[in-house]
Amino acid sequence: MRRFRAMIKKEITQMLRDPRTLFFIFIMPILQLMLMGYANNSDVKNIATVVFDQSNTAESRDLISAFKSTEYYAFDYIATSDTQVNNLIQGGQAKVGIIIPPDYSSQLAAGKSAQVLVLIDGSDPTIASSTLSAAQLAGQARGAKILAETLSSRGSTLGTNASPVDVRTRVLYNPDLLGAYNIVPGLIAIILFQTTVNLTAMSIVRERERGTIEQLIVTPIRNWELVLAKIIPYILVSFANTILILVIGTLWFQVPIRGSLVLLFVLTGLYLLPNLGLGLLISTMAKTQQQAQMMTMPIMLPSMMLSGFIFPMASLPLFLQAVGYMLPLTYFIIILRSLVIKGAGLELLIPQTFVLIGFSIVLLTLAALRFKKSLD
Amino acid sequence: MESEFLLETHDLVKTFGALRAVDGLNLQVRPGEMVGLVGPDGAGKTTAMRLLCGALHATSGSIRLAGYEYPGQIEQARGEIGYLAQRFSLYGDLTVKENLDFFGEIFEIPEKERQQRSADLLRFAGLSEFAERPAAALSGGMQKKLGLACALVHQPKVLLLDEPTGGVDPVARQEFWQLLIGLLRGGSAVLVSTPYMDEAMRFNRVIFMNHGKALTQGIPRNLMARLADRILELDAEPQMEAKAIAASDPEVEDVHTFGNYLHLRVSTAEGPTTRIPARLAEAGLKLNHLYPVPPTLEDVFIHLLETEGAGYG
Numbered sequence: 001m002r003r004f005r006a007m008i009k010k011e012i013t014q015m016l017r018d019p020r021t022l023f024f025i026f027i028m029p030i031l032q033l034m035l036m037g038y039a040n041n042s043d044v045k046n047i048a049t050v051v052f053d054q055s056n057t058a059e060s061r062d063l064i065s066a067f068k069s070t071e072y073y074a075f076d077y078i079a080t081s082d083t084q085v086n087n088l089i090q091g092g093q094a095k096v097g098i099i100i101p102p103d104y105s106s107q108l109a110a111g112k113s114a115q116v117l118v119l120i121d122g123s124d125p126t127i128a129s130s131t132l133s134a135a136q137l138a139g140q141a142r143g144a145k146i147l148a149e150t151l152s153s154r155g156s157t158l159g160t161n162a163s164p165v166d167v168r169t170r171v172l173y174n175p176d177l178l179g180a181y182n183i184v185p186g187l188i189a190i191i192l193f194q195t196t197v198n199l200t201a202m203s204i205v206r207e208r209e210r211g212t213i214e215q216l217i218v219t220p221i222r223n224w225e226l227v228l229a230k231i232i233p234y235i236l237v238s239f240a241n242t243i244l245i246l247v248i249g250t251l252w253f254q255v256p257i258r259g260s261l262v263l264l265f266v267l268t269g270l271y272l273l274p275n276l277g278l279g280l281l282i283s284t285m286a287k288t289q290q291q292a293q294m295m296t297m298p299i300m301l302p303s304m305m306l307s308g309f310i311f312p313m314a315s316l317p318l319f320l321q322a323v324g325y326m327l328p329l330t331y332f333i334i335i336l337r338s339l340v341i342k343g344a345g346l347e348l349l350i351p352q353t354f355v356l357i358g359f360s361i362v363l364l365t366l367a368a369l370r371f372k373k374s375l376d
Numbered sequence: 377m378e379s380e381f382l383l384e385t386h387d388l389v390k391t392f393g394a395l396r397a398v399d400g401l402n403l404q405v406r407p408g409e410m411v412g413l414v415g416p417d418g419a420g421k422t423t424a425m426r427l428l429c430g431a432l433h434a435t436s437g438s439i440r441l442a443g444y445e446y447p448g449q450i451e452q453a454r455g456e457i458g459y460l461a462q463r464f465s466l467y468g469d470l471t472v473k474e475n476l477d478f479f480g481e482i483f484e485i486p487e488k489e490r491q492q493r494s495a496d497l498l499r500f501a502g503l504s505e506f507a508e509r510p511a512a513a514l515s516g517g518m519q520k521k522l523g524l525a526c527a528l529v530h531q532p533k534v535l536l537l538d539e540p541t542g543g544v545d546p547v548a549r550q551e552f553w554q555l556l557i558g559l560l561r562g563g564s565a566v567l568v569s570t571p572y573m574d575e576a577m578r579f580n581r582v583i584f585m586n587h588g589k590a591l592t593q594g595i596p597r598n599l600m601a602r603l604a605d606r607i608l609e610l611d612a613e614p615q616m617e618a619k620a621i622a623a624s625d626p627e628v629e630d631v632h633t634f635g636n637y638l639h640l641r642v643s644t645a646e647g648p649t650t651r652i653p654a655r656l657a658e659a660g661l662k663l664n665h666l667y668p669v670p671p672t673l674e675d676v677f678i679h680l681l682e683t684e685g686a687g688y689g
């Protein structure tokens with residue numbers, strides 16, 4: 001036990017003295033959370049908008065000014081055809097297109113629901129998510145007003161749940177929008193992935209690169225003591241990171257945690273296992289820290305892209321989905337999102353939990369088989 | 377512990393792919409003995425040391441250290457081995473004291489004893505005043521001394537030192553040898569590798585090593601006696617031409633540069649000492665001196681390498 005304690009003490013001392021590791025542990029997560037969380041949460045204003053007003057009446061202009069008053073839209077372009085609207089959005093000059101049908105006024109006058117189409121460029125999810133809700137709000141506000149006016153002036157009735165202005169929104173290119181709700185849980189998964197895989201691999205490879213492993217392996221320290229002492233500091237760091245992100249997420253970005261915190265931590269612990277196994281496995285193969293970095297890349301990149309963190313799984317081609325399903329991160333993101341956002345309990349997360357257990361067994365076994373207390 | 381040797385190997389082999397870095401090495405070291413493993417770069421000294429300390433696993437052959445057989449009992453043997461690697465392998469980001477503490481704790485020395493020993497070793501290595509300095513900020517010589525201190529913290533019976541004086545200035549070297557001599561009195565067995573022949577004189581026994589094999593071994597004095605009266609020292613100018621002339625003499629076996637002079641190995645001394653001055657005069661070269669000198673270990677080693685048909689890089 002003294003050997004093990006000495007080793008842990010050494011690891012923590014070294015960790016706290018290495019500015020790069022400290023940056024990775026304490027600054028990176030906050031930076032990433034702020035960048036991604038903010039990019040998704042901030043109020044987006046004056047988005048380039050093209051309007052195709054086929055009705056061109058007092059009523060349609062009222063609607064446009066309702067949109068304008070939200071300050072989300074800058075009406076930079078007036079289009080004269082659907083194609084023009086599409087081209088402007090496709091070309092990136094406009095992010096939003098509003099198409100008012102020719103019969104807008106007449107429909108309203110007839111007491112019917114008038115349809116307005118709002119096209120949103122989903123390739124920029126930040127803008128898209130903000131404009132989407134703004135468009136619906138603007139439409140509803142306008143509709144409510146028209147409704148009130150109509151009711152008071154004519155005393156007639158409309159269908160109970162039909163709003164006179166029916167804003168139909170269509171998000172182009174990226175139908176599942178990201179929001180801070182999605183980002184915060186996803187980011188926990190990503191950051192834990194980075195700290196565990198990367199830093200574990202690094203801390204062992206660093207011993208090899210600097211030659212200190214040679215002096216270490218001739219001591220009576222046991223294999224498992226060495227490995228555990230390398231891992232435990234990063235397990236602690238991972239939980240600290242999780243708490244940090246959750247605190248910032250709830251206090252700053254108002255992301256609610258609807259599920260059980262205990263379950264969250266238990267499953268987080270489970271998710272650390274395959275990552276630590278992976279980090280150890282990499283450490284048995286890499287001779288230098290640079291090599292280790294190169295080896296994490298081919299796992300890091302697909303984990304970011306194919307796990308459902310950035311792009312929804314369903315939007316990926318099948319073979320990329322297949323790759324995504326081979327990553328532990330994919331399952332943990334599902335777990336976190338369900339647990340944090342939807343308040344899911346363990347009974348709904350059993351398949352993912354078992355997959356993670358499977359990954360843990362495979363990766364830790366492989367790592368244990370390959371990890372030798374030797375320079376060979 | 378029935379063996380008289382603290383360290384013993386039998387037909388030790390280590391291959392890296394096709395390369396036989398250690399190729400059938402047999403060596404024995406007794407308590408109180410300091411044995412030198414001497415050989416040129418790439419001879420396999422480090423590989424041999426790593427096999428002995430259990431950092432590498434032998435391809436074949438056996439090692440017996442303080443009564444423990446490897447590979448089976450390597451973990452039990454570790455407490456008896458003090459190893460100083462050729463390359464600095466302590467933690468540069470930990471202080472001198474933290475390094476010493478770490479190795480003391482990892483060898484599970486009782487706390488009170490450990491603290492006492494750490495302080496003693498710091499004093500012994502002359503590092504007391506640098507205790508709080510990060511190891512990376514020490515000079516090369518101080519790093520070697522710290523390495524030695526860390527290797528000694530658990531009072532091992534066998535000390536394996538891989539080029540302990542490499543990159544160390546002459547003064548620090550002297551101090552280093554003084555430290556080691558003190559240890560031998562305590563009955564430790566010390567195996568030291570070095571590429572420096574001049575250092576080999578200090579050892580009780582030297583093992584000449586090349587291409588992974590022990591060419592010969594013995595007490596330095598006895599080894600040198602093999603070449604008694606067979607080394608001539610020649611000082612003539614210009615040296616290049618003198619070397620060619622000396623080499624052409626039928627009784628000269630080898631000519632090599634030794635410091636500012638040439639060392640000639642001869643089968644007998646008489647013929648060359650008369651013929652060579654005459655030949656030099658004929659060629660118009662200036663002769664400063666030519667006389668027999670006591671052989672050095674380097675002469676012996678070069679002789680060995682040639683009879684083995686191997687080159688000395």
Ligand SMILES: Nc1ncnc2c1ncn2[C@@H]1O[C@H](COP(=O)(O)OP(=O)(O)OP(=O)(O)O)[C@@H](O)[C@H]1O
Pocket residue numbers: 392395397415416417418419420421422423424462571
């Ligand atoms: N891990 C390894 N993989 C492959 N070859 C190796 C390895 N370690 C050593 N060698 C090779 O084995 C041979 C012996 O090397 P070794 O380091 O033991 O020599 P050495 O006598 O210590 O030399 P030096 O005086 O330069 O330290 C060399 O040819 C070296 O290139």
Ligand SMILES: [Mg+2]
Pocket residue numbers: 421422423462538539
């Ligand atoms: Mg060497």
